[in-house]
Every structure is written in C-alpha cells, then in structure tokens.
Amino acid sequence: METGTALDILKSALLLERRGKAFYTAAAEQAKSRPVRELFERMAEEEERHIGVLSDQFASYRTRGAFAAPPADRDPSGDVAAAVLTRRLSESISAASFEAAAVSAAMALERNAIRLYADRAQSAQDPEERALYQWLADWEAGHLELLSKVDREVTEAAWNDNAFWPY
Numbered sequence: 001m002e003t004g005t006a007l008d009i010l011k012s013a014l015l016l017e018r019r020g021k022a023f024y025t026a027a028a029e030q031a032k033s034r035p036v037r038e039l040f041e042r043m044a045e046e047e048e049r050h051i052g053v054l055s056d057q058f059a060s061y062r063t064r065g066a067f068a069a070p071p072a073d074r075d076p077s078g079d080v081a082a083a084v085l086t087r088r089l090s091e092s093i094s095a096a097s098f099e100a101a102a103v104s105a106a107m108a109l110e111r112n113a114i115r116l117y118a119d120r121a122q123s124a125q126d127p128e129e130r131a132l133y134q135w136l137a138d139w140e141a142g143h144l145e146l147l148s149k150v151d152r153e154v155t156e157a158a159w160n161d162n163a164f165w166p167y
Contacts, residue, residue, distance in 0.1 A: 006067075006129065009120055010058045013136070016116060017054060020109050021047035027102040036099045039150075043106065043143065050136065057132060067128035070135040093154045103151050110144040113137075 021044050028040035053071060060068045093099040117137035124130040 006061055006126075007058070009116075010054060010061065013116060014051060014054045014058065016109075016113055017047050017050040020113065021051065023102075023106065023109060027099075027106070030102070031099055032097075033093070033099070036093060040102070040106075046139070046143065050139070053132075053136075067126055067132055069128055070132040093150070100151075100154050103147055103154070107144060107147045107151060110140050110147060113140040114144060 024040045024044035024047060028037050028044060031037040031040060057067055060066065093103070114137050117133045117140060121130050121133035121137055124133060
C-alpha cells in the first residue's frame with residue numbers, strides 16, 4: 001500500500017476521533033442531568049482511547065512502514081453500555097432537549113466513524129490494517145447501538161407522554 005494513503009487515512013481517523021472527543025466533552029459540560037453527563041464523559045473517554053490506539057498506529061506506520069496488531073485487551077462492544085445505560089438515563093432526557101439533540105448528533109458521528117473504518121477494513125490489503133479498522137468499526141458500532149437505544153427510549157417516552165400512539 002502507498003504510504004501516503006495509509007497515513008492519510010490514519011490522519012483522518014485521528015481527526016474524526018478528536019472531533020468526537022471534543023463533542024462528547026462539550027455535551028457532558030452542557031448536560032443538565034448527572035446520568036447524561038456521565039454518558040457523554042464515558043463516550044469522551046472511549047474516544048480518547050481510540051486516539052491513543054490510532055496515534056500508536058500512526059507512529060508505527062510512519063517509522064516502520066507497517067501497522068501493529070490492534071489491542072486485544074477488550075471486547076470493543078458494550079463497556080459503555082454496561083456502565084451507563086440505566087432507566088434513569090433515558091428518563092432524564094426530554095425528547096426536545098439539548099441532551100436528546102446531542103444523542104442524535106452523536107449517532108451521526110458514530111455512523112461516520114463506522115463508515116470510515118468499515119470501508120477501510122474492507123479495502124485494506126495489510127492484515128494488521130484490516131484488523132485495526134474492523135476493531136474500530138466494531139467498537140463504534142457498540143457506541144451507535146447504545147446511543148440508538150437511548151434515542152428509541154426517549155422517543156417512545158415522548159410519544160407516550162403526548163398520546164402519539166393510535167391505540
């Protein structure tokens with residue numbers, strides 16, 4: 001693979017993760033309820049972990065011309081969900097609030113990350129690069145699943161509260 005292409009993808013991935021961390025940090029600071037603040041703080045921590053992994057990969061590729069194996073120390077799905085997804089979280093978000101808008105925006109960020117990583121995993125020729133991007137895509141998919149669940153619960157609560165159901 002051409003060095004510029006691999007490094008460019010890594011730079012794009014790092015920028016994407018830094019933007020995600022900045023977004024989650026700002027959302028945590030703006031959140032009015034503790035459960036929502038904790039959700040966004042954990043998401044910012046996850047993005048920081050991604051930045052670290054990608055920074056290590058960037059350094060490896062830049063100095064050795066090769067990717068390192070991705071970390072194998074955790075299952076990339078579900079840690080955040082297990083730590084923060086509680087009924088209190090969904091109940092503390094109003095459907096028309098900043099927090100609900102932030103969840104929706106976060107879902108878009110996660111979809112973009114999944115698309116970038118999954119596309120790169122599919123097109124990568126290097127097995128370590130493919131493994132790295134698949135690992136990241138799976139991790140981001142876990143984030144999207146969590147956020148989607150919160151969004152569904154908030155939406156359904158709003159529908160119930162406003163008698164939007166036809167029965």
